[in-house]
Amino acid sequence: MRAMVYRGPYRVRLEEKERPAVEHPNDAIVRVTRAAICGSDLHLYHGMMPDTRVGTTFGHEFVGVVDEVGPSVRHVKVGDRVMVPFNVFCGSCFFCARGLYANCHNVNPNATAVGGIYGYSHTCGGYDGGQAEYVRVPLADVGPSVIPDWMDDDVAVLLTDALATGYFGAQLGDIVEGDVVVVFGAGPVGLYAARSAWLMGAGRVIVVDHLEYRLDKARSFAHAETVNFAEVDDIVVYLKRDTGHLGADVVIDAVGAEADGNLLQHVTATKLKLQGGSPVALNWAIDAVRKGGTISVMGAYGPMFSAVKFGDAMNKGLTLRMNQCPVKRQWPRLFEHIRNGYLDPTDIVTHRVPLEHVAEAYHMFSAKLDGCIKPLIVLN
Template identity: 45%
Template sequence: MKALCWHGKGDIRCDTVDDPTIEHDSDIIIKVTSCAICGSDLHLMNGYMPTMESGDVLGHESMGEVVEVGKGHSKFKVGDRVVVPFNLACGECYFCKKQLFSLCDRSNRNASKAIEVMGHSPSGLLGYSHMLGGYAGGQAEFLRVPYADFGPIKVPDGMADDQVLFLSDIFPTGWMAAENAEIEDGDTVAIWGCGPVGQFAIQSAWMMGAGRVIAIDRVPERLEMARTHGRAETLDFSDVKVYDALMEMTGGRGPDRCIDCVGTESDAGASADAILDKAKAALHIGTDRPHVLREAIFSCRKGGTISVPGVYIGMLDHIPFGAAMNKGLTFKMGQTHTHRYLEPLLQKVVDGDIDPSFVITHHASLEDGPDLYKSFRDKEDGCIKVVMKP
């Protein structure tokens, strides 16, 4: 089959690889009908995620048609259309029973690698390094889905792929980001990053009762999407000092809730701390570039909440923790507990509360994938969200 594979920093290729096979009785194999490039895939492309190996199949936003089921599998049948959550969960361990599915104790088959780095292991992830299970991803013609008796969700008849594909990751991630922000009716919510997750965080903040949403970026088409589809007030950080602008917009109090949808590879322009972060990364003496997190800590009102769906990987330098402590801020973060949100968010799509396809800017084939990875990374050609049709 054809698949997008990682071959080193900046080197993504469309290769021919072996088709997946059933490995456990609960597995299913799907013929992938749609898959997408996620912002967190860029951390792999750019070489920031450890334990990648040449030839690893990428991708964790996928859906398709079931073509084979394991002997012990009874949830789906051949021909069913399903969306696959990006993280894997057993549904039975201590953390799954608490609905903390991204912390599943059983699904990372390489848990010891993660424990060395983090102290504990999160769940396994599709297509996202050997530290997180070494599972082949779904930017491919076929995908083996482990723990399929618990994870995937069946697509209702008549719904197009573009309406439901993002249940795999970015819609639940934006929703949980807003949920973690603990939004109360009328709150002012500031969201850093107007990429796909940021766009869904904007939509989710409104659905949770926000009174104002302020979106921060510098890419014109992303800011325009936040204004038009997201009905957000926008700040271009290349034109204004974000902290000063937020204080002016909120009468000096600061936003009630701040959401960092950027994470490790912050593009903060010419700010001194951002330049230093980039230099450290280039010299391999640092990994993450946490300008946005610093800015959110300074900007958030006293007693406010900071939600972090943006992916961080290693050690963060010069975080103003004294400011966070003395301002009494609450932090909530983590990989998305995707399984928790599949049914309720699908219902929102069915009911017409949201059409997630608004975020798509490019449809393509797998063969186009390597070039579109670069367009997405470099923010060229108006590229916000790529959906590929294997």
């Protein structure tokens, strides 16, 4: 089969690769029809995620058609059109029983915190991802769901991570009616979090970024107020003044280990494999939220080797909530919102590229070329 293959930092290629096979009775093989490139994939692309091995196929956002199933699979069958959450999870451990699918205890021998993630290095289980013609889906009776007839593939693929994660970020903020919500980061997850904040009763939504084309999308898609932090002297002071000198009720960090990467990140990541991410956005969140407020962290962080203002968070009485999104838990409500016309997640899709152009798509997304916000990979 053809697949995107990692060959080192900033080097991905389309190559011929062995088609995955059923390895366990509960496996399925899915023929991919849509995949996406996520901002989190750029951490891998930049060589900033530990144990990203040459030969790995990325892609934790994908949908497709079941091509083959193991003998014990009962919930999906050959020919079903399915959407696959980015979480690999067993469905029966202590954490899965509590809906914490991202923290499954049985699918990742390399970590005690995160469960399995498709196409996201051996730190997250070593599962190949869906930026390929075929992908192996383990535990197929638990993860994938049949796509409703009324939903097309472009919508379904966005539900496998980006939309679900943005919605989850707003959920973790415990937004109540009239709250002022600030979202740091106007990438896909930040845009979805800002739009979701309205669905939860927000009174004001303010999106902070430094790329004007993404702020334009925040205004048109998320109906948010926007601030370009590069055009103000001090973003925290600006936000405090703009919120009655109290601060926002809820701040959502949708930046994390910045996808652009700074010099220190690149040096420590590629040479020492100590990628931890810049704490700038998280510290802004701690400073910009009001006393007694809530911070929701959706940005992807590795092990932190930088100073976070935890003492300030404690002294302000802040609530910090965070996790990888348990994707499948968000689907029932999101299905309702989409079917009722409250949001169309494809509004943020800027590019649709064939699999053979995947290397160019990574370069375009990484370099922020051509107004790229969310690229989809289209397969037949």
